Amino acid sequence: MSLLDTLGRPVRDLRISVTDRCNFRCTYCMPKEIFNREYEFLARDLLLTFEEITRIAAIFAGLGVSKVRLTGGEPLLRRDLETLVAELAGIDGIDDVTLTTNGTLLPRKAAALAAAGLDRVTVSLDSMDDEVFMAMNDVGVPVAKVLDGIEAAAAAGLSPIKINMVVKRGVNDCAAVDMARHFKGSGHILRFIEFMDVGHTNGWQMEHVVPSRELAKRIDKVFPIEPTQPNYIGEVAERWRYKDGSGEIGFISSVTKAFCRDCTRTRLSAEGSVYTCLFATRGTDLRSLLRSGASDEQISDVIANIWRTRSDNYSEVRTAETAKLRKVEMSYIGG
Numbered sequence: 639m640s641l642l643d644t645l646g647r648p649v650r651d652l653r654i655s656v657t658d659r660c661n662f663r664c665t666y667c668m669p670k671e672i673f674n675r676e677y678e679f680l681a682r683d684l685l686l687t688f689e690e691i692t693r694i695a696a697i698f699a700g701l702g703v704s705k706v707r708l709t710g711g712e713p714l715l716r717r718d719l720e721t722l723v724a725e726l727a728g729i730d731g732i733d734d735v736t737l738t739t740n741g742t743l744l745p746r747k748a749a750a751l752a753a754a755g756l757d758r759v760t761v762s763l764d765s766m767d768d769e770v771f772m773a774m775n776d777v778g779v780p781v782a783k784v785l786d787g788i789e790a791a792a793a794a795g796l797s798p799i800k801i802n803m804v805v806k807r808g809v810n811d812c813a814a815v816d817m818a819r820h821f822k823g824s825g826h827i828l829r830f831i832e833f834m835d836v837g838h839t840n841g842w843q844m845e846h847v848v849p850s851r852e853l854a855k856r857i858d859k860v861f862p863i864e865p866t867q868p869n870y871i872g873e874v875a876e877r878w879r880y881k882d883g884s885g886e887i888g889f890i891s892s893v894t895k896a897f898c899r900d901c902t903r904t905r906l907s908a909e910g911s912v913y914t915c916l917f918a919t920r921g922t923d924l925r926s927l928l929r930s931g932a933s934d935e936q937i938s939d940v941i942a943n944i945w946r947t948r949s950d951n952y953s954e955v956r957t958a959e960t961a962k963l964r965k966v967e968m969s970y971i972g973g
């Protein structure tokens with residue numbers, strides 16, 4: 639019998655954060671004022687080893703998970719990540735292993751990741767304009783560096799590549815049409831993400847959110863688009879296609895059109911805590927359990943119990959007040 643939470647949702651996707659460190663300091667995710675020299679990132683011995691991650695993923699697979707996404711922080715900062723990819727791809731029941739990355743290390747890594755069994759990548763890119771992009775990543779990385787990464791991923795066959803653009807009003811929303819123009823016809827799928835109140839350090843305010851419906855209108859004026867069918871229930875992005883047949887784009891509207899009802903995702907932090915919501919304030923520690931010699935069956939029971947009692951639907955009940963909660967940071971929990 640399949641494992642369901644209190645709202646009848648099955649567990650299908652596991653997002654695994656392999657590090658809380660990143661080589662970017664995106665102002666909406668890891669603002670420099672907080673994530674600076676004084677910030678205490680996780681010590682190495684606190685991170686799950688690849689063997690521990692693989693063991694937990696296999697237990698999740700036994701409970702219904704079939705998709706795994708590696709994320710972070712910047713997952714490609716974790717050394718020999720392809721070794722983990724190969725282990726995850728070999729788990730019975732896991733049929734999709736993907737990665738979300740800022741793309742800068744893909745030229746070095748894409749071929750090895752593909753050879754290890756990685757299916758696809760999602761690359762984050764917030765503007766085609768160097769000035770805007772550098773101001774957002776806050777470490778001076780130019781657009782070309784990310785485009786090189788996208789090219790390397792395509793050459794390695796990690797397609798279809800999704801490009802994630804977080805849209806913040808007054809910062810990069812004017813870049814949306816340019817992004818559409820650049821990726822239209824490329825085979826890559828551009829997805830616009832509404833700026834979210836993840837964590838508690840990014841200064842989120844509703845005024846900063848550009849609703850997807852507004853963006854869709856702006857794109858449609860220049861490049862006519864129409865909605866199309868989801869690939870599967872629970873898909874986070876609403877799919878649209880260009881009427882001229884030159885590809886598709888997506889809108890992820892966590893703020894203005896919550897999709898909690900169909901959420902089948904769970905998250906494992908780099909230090910081995912499980913979270914059932916991106917906006918959670920607390921998780922459940924599995925690392926102690928692993929390191930105290932618990933059996934797979936015992937760990938599976940704990941996870942099943944977490945899922946069975948899950949009732950979160952944060953985005954459906956979001957208010958200016960909930961936005962101020964001390965939620966875990968996205969760089970820690972994994973995007």
Ligand code: SAM
Nearest residue numbers: 667710711712738739740762802804833834973
């Ligand atoms: N470093 C990797 C990357 O850049 O893709 C993976 C981790 S990052 C936290 C995952 C995704 O979350 C990225 O696409 C990023 O743009 C997005 N993200 C981070 N903070 C966000 C926010 N406040 N609202 C919406 N998306 C956000």
